[in-house]
Amino acid sequence: MHFAVAIDGSTESDRALDHAVELASTAGAALTAVHSVDPDVYDTGGAEPPADRAAYDDRLIVESVDDAERRGERLLERAVERAAGAGVEVDAELLYGDPVRTLPEFASAEGCDGIFVGHRGLSEAQERVLGSVAKGVVERSSLPVTVVR
Amino acid sequence: MYEDILVPTDGSAGASAALDEAIDLAAQFDATVHSLYVVDINATSTESGAVDLIESFEQRGEDVVDAAAERASEAGVDAVGSVVTGKPYRDILDYVDDNGIDLVVMGTHGRTGLERYLLGSVTEKVVRTADVPVLTVRAPEDDG
Numbered sequence: 001m002h003f004a005v006a007i008d009g010s011t012e013s014d015r016a017l018d019h020a021v022e023l024a025s026t027a028g029a030a031l032t033a034v035h036s037v038d039p040d041v042y043d044t045g046g047a048e049p050p051a052d053r054a055a056y057d058d059r060l061i062v063e064s065v066d067d068a069e070r071r072g073e074r075l076l077e078r079a080v081e082r083a084a085g086a087g088v089e090v091d092a093e094l095l096y097g098d099p100v101r102t103l104p105e106f107a108s109a110e111g112c113d114g115i116f117v118g119h120r121g122l123s124e125a126q127e128r129v130l131g132s133v134a135k136g137v138v139e140r141s142s143l144p145v146t147v148v149r
Numbered sequence: 150m151y152e153d154i155l156v157p158t159d160g161s162a163g164a165s166a167a168l169d170e171a172i173d174l175a176a177q178f179d180a181t182v183h184s185l186y187v188v189d190i191n192a193t194s195t196e197s198g199a200v201d202l203i204e205s206f207e208q209r210g211e212d213v214v215d216a217a218a219e220r221a222s223e224a225g226v227d228a229v230g231s232v233v234t235g236k237p238y239r240d241i242l243d244y245v246d247d248n249g250i251d252l253v254v255m256g257t258h259g260r261t262g263l264e265r266y267l268l269g270s271v272t273e274k275v276v277r278t279a280d281v282p283v284l285t286v287r288a289p290e291d292d293g
Binding site for chain 2: 114119127138
């Protein structure tokens with residue numbers, strides 16, 4: 001058996017990884033840690049919304065593809081170390097694009113038996129605004145998906 | 150790692166695919182499969198006749214969980230079944246808490262066209278709010 005686990009650096013994704021590692025080590029399965037490079041827009045913070053265009057430029061940082069790639073590689077290295085440390089056969093794959101699309105495609109193409117993904121546990125209203133990778137993957141994947149909180 | 154696996158069921162193809170997956174996992178981990186049928190109180194009216202309707206749904210629920218237990222025992226897996234009447238996702242979460250469930254397995258719809266976006270409101274709510282991992286299984290596509 002072979003499972004894919006989505007890695008994005010969040011606490012929830014760490015928990016999904018731990019869960020997948022535990023299952024893989026019990027079931028004698030192999031793991032592939034997967035991260036999709038999808039440059040983010042970051043808000044550097046502040047209690048009030050930015051007042052004008054200049055304030056937006058000061059606060060919002062668009063991550064470059066290079067930075068996003070390096071970050072993804074770092075996250076994958078950590079995930080591989082963690083799984084290998086538990087004695088699980090593991091490799092890593094860096095994908096490019098929206099994880100909701102790339103993860104299910106990759107896992108199906110690789111003939112995986114299932115996908116593990118973390119979930120933030122947002123309210124319905126928050127989720128309508130922010131979206132949810134977990135939910136998107138569940139909706140699009142033809143493989144079984146385990147959502148871990 | 151899994152000792153008690155819950156499969157909420159409504160007798161649909163999705164729930165049936167979820168049950169197969171749950172039985173496979175339970176066999177591997179020597180776990181117990183819990184099947185739960187919730188009669189949706191909101192789907193029945195409060196008009197006269199509602200009591201009969203709820204009773205007929207409860208009877209159907211008993212048949213569905215009995216069939217699930219039978220499939221599990223054919224695979225050599227321990228199974229228990231319950232039928233409750235209430236609000237599906239709320240009762241599923243309560244069952245998880247009350248019975249020390251460590252994995253919920255649920256079905257989803259097909260992946261083509263509009264259906265792709267219709268996750269099923271009960272599955273969607275459970276995925277979003279359950280504290281334990283939720284394994285979602287796609288129903289086989291047989292309707293083209």
